[in-house]
Amino acid sequence: MGSSGFSWTLPDHPKLPKGKPVAVVVLDGWGEANPDQYNCIHVAQTPVMDSLKNGAPEKWRLVKAHGTAVGLPSDDDMGNSEVGHNALGAGRIFAQGAKLVDQALASGKIYDGDGFNYIKESFESGTLHLIGLLSDGGVHSRLDQLQLLLKGVSERGAKKIRVHILTDGRDVLDGSSIGFVETLENDLLELRAKGVDAQIASGGGRMYVTMDRYENDWDVVKRGWDAQVLGEAPYKFKSALEAVKTLRAQPKANDQYLPPFVIVDDSGNAVGPVLDGDAVVTINFRADRMVMLAKALEYADFDNFDRVRVPKIRYAGMLQYDGELKLPSRYLVSPPEIDRTSGEYLVKNGIRTFACSETVKFGHVTFFWNGNRSGYFDATKEEYVEVPSDSGITFNVAPNMKALEIAEKARDALLSGKFDQVRVNLPNGDMVGHTGDIEATVVACKAADEAVKIILDAVEQVGGIYLVTADHGNAEDMVKRNKSGKPLLDKNDRIQILTSHTLQPVPVAIGGPGLHPGVKFRNDIQTPGLANVAATVMNLHGFEAPADYEQTLIEVADN
Ligand SMILES: O=C(O)[C@@H](CO)OP(=O)(O)O
Ligand SMILES: [Mn+2]
């Protein structure tokens, strides 16, 4: 124990034993909703998840996975992987990036910090470039924050501003990019009327340009670099509105995958390449899909693609994206300080931990789980295994993804006897749900269910315990609805496909031969959320959770 009285040692649970292997399974994008034809989980054959739900009522329950329960600004905010896994791993609710940026903009503190003072030095003679996701989805960024920032920087001396947009269609309806570009163009027009030289300079769809994650496909980031920094792209337009309208008119166009474009002047020159002396701000608050670009912008040693030209810039992130790597070193808003996560406690209390997913979700059960921190706490007690994801495809063409391979790794880890906790993320419901392809999402849900079976069978074999949950909803509702829940139709009488996450609660199921027979869910916690899971898992390992953790979901009846 240190002089402050703090100790990493967790007290023994008074009733629950140690030494039972615990499998923690996170189904990504697996919420609970009314059963209808747009609920892919309901439509799919999911006998294992069904049996958990219908088996023992005291061992299956729902928890909140959106809004204030996971640190988002309001209960109108859908859940997402970052805040969901942060809450699952940290056991407490931290005000998340979206909220911290709101507060910093509202108070004006965003303009007082080191990050802003640093980029401000470029305002006199250089250009300020803002790069990020253009939508009001609130998962990675928000349009209203960009609007406030544009106003704030121009009032504080930015004379030349270039915005590099990434169209969404994943956290918002496909096709909404046109409206967002119109809104931004109007704002920039107003700034120009005030004498600020402000324009959109480049763009592209988020999944094809810039916003890759966990190093799945550096080509995505390179396409963005070429357009944003070098001013080179296969498509050139006079305005962003013309760009988005033209590219969307192509067959099978999709906001998530629009090709990269640059805006050119009357002589055909790109209006906004990044040059020596410029400042760059990546406006996304969420980390995973900004880390790769941040590395390209910040690192002197970099060999993931040929940057061709590396301008000498002043770069700041909206937030710092990786606390361990201190990346980027400059940022406008301090990130949530997610400390003392359950992963760190458990490892320090001897729990040997195995974590696994495929590339596109690998950081969810490692980086996000551990409070936006990359790397091991103790390499002698942890093993993180990444199954390579397919790259260059949309996941509706391969909806099984790597669920089987992840489950087999988890099974082998359990059977090896080398681990006390085996933690996985099964991505299917979410990644395929985001494509908006209902048939493929049904296949995806079945694949995830089969993977759960493999893991639960292994738990059975080793006499272990399982906790199966999800990080937020997605596959359980694939249609946009009106307030009374009826599907909304577009002007051609077709249903409006919902590619985004939802506001739905998610299940938590516990069981396995190692579970003490008296364990059941408490019914005295009013509205539990994902943050209550960490204390629960600590209990399943035979420990009491720290006092400031959200309460455990379980109690142990004497019998
Ligand atoms: O793909 C992503 O980046 C988000 C949606 O924007 O999904 P998730 O939070 O499930 O990772
Ligand atoms: Mn997710």
Ligand SMILES: [Mn+2]
């Ligand atoms: Mn998702």
